[in-house]
Amino acid sequence: MDIYDPTKGIVKSHSTDDIACWFIDTNYNNESFFVRHVYFTGAGEPYKKLKRALKAEIDEAAWSEIYSTKSRPFDKPATGKIAVKVINHYGDEVLKVFEV
Secondary structure (H helix, E strand, C coil): EEEEEEECCCCEECCHHHEEEEEEEEECCCCCCCCCCCEEEECCCHHHHHHHCCCCCCCHHHHHHHHHCCCCCCCHHHHHHHHEEEEEECCEEEEEEEEE
C-alpha cells in the first residue's frame, strides 16, 4: 500500500505487514461497495488477543482463512468487476477496481 506523506512530499510504499484488514466486493457495481470477503493481516499477529477472546466462538480453520493476504476462491462476477479495499493501521484506505 502506497501512502502519500504530506510532511515530506513523498509517497511511501509499505509491506503487507502494515495492512490491518482488506475486503473484497466480488460483484462490484461501480456504485456501492459490499463487503463479501473480509481478511485481517499484519505483522506479529495484531489480532491475537481478539482471537484468544473469541476462542469459544471461532474455529481455527475459519480464523486461518481470514488471517491471510490471499483470498478464498470466488465465482466470476456478473458485473465483470471486483473491488478490493485495503485499510492500514492508521486508518488510511485504498479502493481498487479490477475487471475480470
